[in-house]
Amino acid sequence: MNELICGASGPKWVARVDPRSRLIAVFVFCVLVGILRAWEALWAAMIASVISALAAGRSPRSVAGQVLSVTLALTPLLATVPFSTPGEVWKKWGKFSITREGLVVSGQILLKVNCLVVFTTSLLRSVDEIRMGHALAHLRIPKKLALLLTFVYRYLTVILYEYESLRRSMRARAFRARLNMHTLRTFGYLVAVLVARSYDRSQRILAAMKCRGFTGEFPLLFHFRYGIPDLVFLAVFVLILVIFAWLEWRP
Numbered sequence: 001m002n003e004l005i006c007g008a009s010g011p012k013w014v015a016r017v018d019p020r021s022r023l024i025a026v027f028v029f030c031v032l033v034g035i036l037r038a039w040e041a042l043w044a045a046m047i048a049s050v051i052s053a054l055a056a057g058r059s060p061r062s063v064a065g066q067v068l069s070v071t072l073a074l075t076p077l078l079a080t081v082p083f084s085t086p087g088e089v090w091k092k093w094g095k096f097s098i099t100r101e102g103l104v105v106s107g108q109i110l111l112k113v114n115c116l117v118v119f120t121t122s123l124l125r126s127v128d129e130i131r132m133g134h135a136l137a138h139l140r141i142p143k144k145l146a147l148l149l150t151f152v153y154r155y156l157t158v159i160l161y162e163y164e165s166l167r168r169s170m171r172a173r174a175f176r177a178r179l180n181m182h183t184l185r186t187f188g189y190l191v192a193v194l195v196a197r198s199y200d201r202s203q204r205i206l207a208a209m210k211c212r213g214f215t216g217e218f219p220l221l222f223h224f225r226y227g228i229p230d231l232v233f234l235a236v237f238v239l240i241l242v243i244f245a246w247l248e249w250r251p
Contacts, residue, residue: 014056015126016229019135022123025237032244033115041247042111048240049118056122066121067114074113078106129154137217138224147216155205162197166190 033045053063082090087101127135133150137143170186177183 014123016227017233018224018226018230019127019131020138020224021226021230021233022127023132023135023139025233026120026123028237028241029119030116032241033112036112036244036248037108038248041244042108042115044244044247045115046111046118049115049122053118053122056125058122058125063118066118070114070117071110074110078110081106081109135224143217155201158201159194159198162201163190163194166193 029045033042036042036045050063054060082098082102082105083096085099085102085105087099089097090100090103091098124132129150132153133146136146136149167190170190175186177187
């Protein structure tokens with residue numbers, strides 16, 4: 001998550017690819033993976049996502065940790081799908097039954113989400129928030145929406161820092177979360193103070209931007225240009241999409 005928000009630096013060939021090309025690739029990849037159903041195509045997409053992560057300079061340990069984190073986060077949700085999806089009963093315990101169709105749907109959702117998370121973070125980890133906003137604006141997204149996404153992209157870490165500061169203050173006062181009214185009341189105060197501090201920070205940021213002559217756009221020191229790295233990247237990406245389509249819709 002921090003890599004995606006903060007934009008850690010990547011290898012030269014990734015940084016040389018135009019952000020617009022990467023955004024288009026992420027959008028097309030997400031749409032195509034979302035409609036895939038064949039297991040061969042889904043596993044091919046997962047392999048392509050892992051290869052793209054390794055080629056972008058990420059270590060196998062970080063990729064495995066990310067996949068494990070996503071899997072653990074989705075497990076409570078996906079555990080209910082086999083019980084609620086109609087179809088052929090695989091196992092039954094009293095009034096509860098697991099269907100084969102539910103297991104298939106759970107596996108497909110898990111593979112798809114892991115593919116999208118790994119691929120997206122691999123391509124966008126070297127794009128800072130300013131270039132991201134400009135790339136969105138160049139792709140004909142409304143400027144106000146691009147500016148809003150830029151601020152959200154940039155200041156999520158600031159809000160996270162404020163939250164961690166408040167949590168450290170609570171721990172310094174020997175607060176321990178329990179299942180009682182005192183804990184619920186304390187977390188309510190935590191959320192209220194976080195909102196108040198975030199609003200105060202936004203006012204100070206707005207004043208600082210006005211003092212610096214902000215006119216609604218962030219100046220960019222360099223402009224986007226398509227080059228040979230973009231052509232190579234798009235050619236490889238199109239070839240991967242063709243392989244996915246063949247695996248999905250072959251006779």
